[in-house]
Amino acid sequence: MEESIKLHYIVPGDDFTRAGAASGDVKRTLKELGVSPSVIRNVSIAMYEGEINMVIHANGGEIDVEITEEEIIMALKDEGPGIENVELAMKEGYSTAPDNIRTLGFGAGMGLPNIKKYTDEFSIDTKVGVGTTLNLKVKIQ
Amino acid sequence: MSITFHSVRLDADKCQGCTNCIKRCPTEAIRVRNKKAYIISDRCIDCSECIRVCPHHAKYAVTEHFNELVSYKYRIALVAPALYGQFNNLENVDYVLTGLKKMGFDQVAEVSKGAELISSATRIMFDTGELKKPAISVACPAVVRLIRTRFPNLIPNLLPLCAPIDMAAKLAREEAREKTGLSDEDIGVFFISPCPAKRTAIRSPLCYDGSGINGAFAIKDIYPVLLQTMEKLKPEEIEPLNDSGIIGVGWASSGGEAAGLLKERYLAADGIENVIKVLEELEDEKLNDLDFIELNCCTGGCVGGVLTVENPYVAKARIQRLRKFMPVSCNSIDSDFDLDSLAWTKELTPSPAMKLADNVIKAMRMMSKLREIEASLPGLDCGICGAPSCRALADDIVRGYATENDCLIKRFKSENHTEGEDWLPLPFRDKIITEDTGEENNDR
Numbered sequence: 261m262e263e264s265i266k267l268h269y270i271v272p273g274d275d276f277t278r279a280g281a282a283s284g285d286v287k288r289t290l291k292e293l294g295v296s297p298s299v300i301r302n303v304s305i306a307m308y309e310g311e312i313n314m315v316i317h318a319n320g321g322e323i324d325v326e327i328t329e330e331e332i333i334m335a336l337k338d339e340g341p342g343i344e345n346v347e348l349a350m351k352e353g354y355s356t357a358p359d360n361i362r363t364l365g366f367g368a369g370m371g372l373p374n375i376k377k378y379t380d381e382f383s384i385d386t387k388v389g390v391g392t393t394l395n396l397k398v399k400i401q
Numbered sequence: 402m403s404i405t406f407h408s409v410r411l412d413a414d415k416c417q418g419c420t421n422c423i424k425r426c427p428t429e430a431i432r433v434r435n436k437k438a439y440i441i442s443d444r445c446i447d448c449s450e451c452i453r454v455c456p457h458h459a460k461y462a463v464t465e466h467f468n469e470l471v472s473y474k475y476r477i478a479l480v481a482p483a484l485y486g487q488f489n490n491l492e493n494v495d496y497v498l499t500g501l502k503k504m505g506f507d508q509v510a511e512v513s514k515g516a517e518l519i520s521s522a523t524r525i526m527f528d529t530g531e532l533k534k535p536a537i538s539v540a541c542p543a544v545v546r547l548i549r550t551r552f553p554n555l556i557p558n559l560l561p562l563c564a565p566i567d568m569a570a571k572l573a574r575e576e577a578r579e580k581t582g583l584s585d586e587d588i589g590v591f592f593i594s595p596c597p598a599k600r601t602a603i604r605s606p607l608c609y610d611g612s613g614i615n616g617a618f619a620i621k622d623i624y625p626v627l628l629q630t631m632e633k634l635k636p637e638e639i640e641p642l643n644d645s646g647i648i649g650v651g652w653a654s655s656g657g658e659a660a661g662l663l664k665e666r667y668l669a670a671d672g673i674e675n676v677i678k679v680l681e682e683l684e685d686e687k688l689n690d691l692d693f694i695e696l697n698c699c700t701g702g703c704v705g706g707v708l709t710v711e712n713p714y715v716a717k718a719r720i721q722r723l724r725k726f727m728p729v730s731c732n733s734i735d736s737d738f739d740l741d742s743l744a745w746t747k748e749l750t751p752s753p754a755m756k757l758a759d760n761v762i763k764a765m766r767m768m769s770k771l772r773e774i775e776a777s778l779p780g781l782d783c784g785i786c787g788a789p790s791c792r793a794l795a796d797d798i799v800r801g802y803a804t805e806n807d808c809l810i811k812r813f814k815s816e817n818h819t820e821g822e823d824w825l826p827l828p829f830r831d832k833i834i835t836e837d838t839g840e841e842n843n844d845r
Contacts, residue, residue: 263765265772284681292796293764294756297554304685327768329761 265289265327271311273319282323283307286332293327295400302378303332303398309371310336310394316361317341318392331380334396342388350376406605408463408597409447413437415459420784422451422460427673428550428754432797433787443754446546447598448673448698449707462597462708465616470505473589473615475581477573478506479566482513482645482653483595483703484620485723486716488628494650494723498642500631501593504623508577509642512592513649515569516540517732519562520648520661522743525736526562527664527692535668535683535691536560538658542602543698544676545749549607552680553751558694562743563609565652566592566599570614585613592617595706596699608745619708646728654717655702659695661730669695671702757799767799774798779810781829 267289269282287304307323314321318340326333343349349356352373376382381397418436423429430444431451438451438459451460470476478501485494498509526532537558539545548555563571570590577588592614594600600617651657655671668691670679676696682688699705701713709716757771758764778791786807788794797803806812810829 263762263769265765265768267772280685283685287684289768291551292755292757293768294753294759294761301554301684301686308685327765329765 263329267325267327269323269325271314271320271323273315273321276315279311279315280308282311286325289327290332299332299398299400303334306375306378306396306398307334307336309375310334310396313371314338314340316357321391330400332398332400334394334398336394336396337391338393339391342390342392343384343386344388346384346386405442405445406601407440407442407445407447408600408604409440409445409449409452410461410463411438411440412459412461415457417457417459419456420789421454421456423784423787423789425450425454426789427547427677429789429793429796431789432802433784441754443752444550446543446550447601448543448547449596449598450673450698452597452707462600462619464594464597464600464619464622464708465591467618467622469616470589470591474587475507475577475583475589476505477508477510477577477588477590478502479510479512479570479573479590479592479614481566481593481595481599481620481703482511482516482650482720483706483709483716484593485650486653486704486720487620487624487709487711488631488719491719491723492726493639494643495639495641496631496634497627499634499638499640500627502640502642503630503634503638504626508573508580510569510573510576510590511643511645511649512566512569513645513652514732515565515567515572515649516652516658516661517645517649517730518568518734519565519743520658520730521733522562522738522740523560523662523693525734525738525740526560527662532560533558535688535694537683538693538695539608540564540652540658540695541598541697541699541703543596543598543673544696545602545607546598546752547673547676547698548680549749550752550754551677552684554684555680556749556751558683559749561745562740563745564602565649566603566614567606567609567612568743570612574613589615591615593620593623594618595620595703595709597708598698606747608747608749610746620706621708621710624710643727644731646730647724648730649732650720650724650727653702653720654704654713655697656695657702659693662693664692666691667693667695669697671697671705672700673698757796771795771799774805777805777811778808779829781810783810785809 271282272278283304286307287300290300318338321338324335348354350372379396380399383395386392416437418433422438423431428444428446430441432439485497501509539560574588594617603612603614603617606612648661651660656669659667659669670676676698701717704716705713757767775792775795780791782790786794788797794803
């Protein structure tokens with residue numbers, strides 16, 4: 261039987277102090293499983309960026325993580341404003357974050373590019389006014 | 402599990418089996434079993450948090466007894482700069498160093514001298530670009546052990562140089578051999594230590610085969626004798642022994658090592674909880690714009706060690722005053738110095754202490770079971786089962802060290818108490834009785 265571990269997280273909106281809780285828990289779980297440090301790093305960074313995006317842009321959302329022997333699958337779903345121009349959003353340095361967020365050190369326009377950089381598979385499904393879903397995969401090995 | 406060497410121990414007679422230490426341990430290394438605290442050897446990093454928090458003084462640090470000195474013909478005191486902060490109105494560290502010689506040490510060596518040489522070597526390594534940034538300080542042995550246990554991905558960031566104490570010991574030994582013609586076995590090098598982690602590093606080094614240091618005395622043990630000796634010193638007896646400056650002595654408190662690098666992009670964090678937060682962020686590559694990270698497990702840095710006598714902030718203030726009369730630095734190395742002589746001789750390996758199993762499939766099965774058990778526990782983290790949290794109990798259960806029966810609340814609930822909830826301890830009841838009316842009240 262294929263072993264898999266399913267984890268579910270609710271990311272609250274507008275609370276920076278809690279952003280990172282989900283990726284932190286996944287990181288701990290992967291460490292206890294003995295997954296290699298580079299894989300843990302990739303998952304942790306990609307997921308944290310996604311979590312922060314949910315807090316900044318979408319008033320929170322939900323994350324589902326599935327860990328199997330071969331890969332870590334992440335689905336990050338929000339019901340936020342959606343992304344108007346995905347191509348632009350994927351550009352390094354492009355950001356729509358408001359100034360008050362930027363002064364906190366976020367909104368550098370590296371969120372989506374970083375998520376893509378640290379994952380093996382990346383797909384984005386977004387609709388203006390409906391929300392955004394990211395489907396990510398990081399392969400183990 | 403293998404037994405690793407530790408200097409933090411339990412006095413079982415004093416232990417009351419309470420939950421204070423299990424809750425505070427940063428690596429969840431303590432459980433209460435058979436009415437006593439039990440330290441899981443593989444997980445303990447000798448950070449002293451349990452010593453600090455134990456109200457019964459049941460946790461203690463093992464250090465050497467002064468009798469150890471009689472085994473050596475020639476005795477060297479290796480002095481931590483934190484020692485200088487323990488004395489009121491001290492104007493010159495030569496009083497401390499001369500006092501140690503009067504007490505019976507044949508030679509004194511300042512760790513701050515080793516610190517200046519390490520600062521100098523680190524600056525050279527930054528210039529030649531051979532360091533992985535941000536480089537993490539290795540001066541606090543508890544931090545090195547914490548990284549090995551909880552943050553193994555960060556091992557490559559550790560500054561691959563010996564700690565100041567090892568450098569100072571090596572130089573002092575060489576000097577003693579030349580001066581006396583004695584062999585290494587006849588020369589005893591003893592560190593005057595602010596904390597048990599340093600003793601553990603001396604007795605069981607992770608990055609070398611042997612430390613060349615024979616043991617450690619606690620600052621608090623040597624303090625009363627040294628103070629008396631210092632009070633009797635006449636001004637003409639004071640020897641000019643101080644051979645380190647502002648940079649070296651500054652290592653005693655948090656930020657000192659980083660300041661000695663003369664760089665702006667650094668961070669210095671102290672206190673174990675802050676250290677862990679920084680390591681988490683570093684692991685997620687959020688601190689990549691820094692060159693250097695200095696971390697000290699004790700609040701305030703080494704002046705905050707559990708074996709010191711003075712409040713860390715007072716000690717820091719005194720050292721600041723002392724430094725005013727010192728040169729910036731008395732020691733440095735040339736660019737043609739062989740840096741390899743300061744390098745580690747052993748590879749630092751990750752500790753597998755937190756891993757569930759070596760086999761990933763087995764680990765995943767255990768993790769699924771762990772999550773399932775955790776969800777069935779009350780989530781109160783009350784500690785009555787002897788584990789620090791419900792999650793830790795679930796972890797113990799899947800490893801075979803505990804059973805679900807160890808959760809008192811779960812057991813109570815399954816034991817079919819049908820009438821009301823009077824059997825539950827107050828914090829766990831849904832309804833409470835107000836003091837004034839004696840009536841049930843759900844408003845609070």
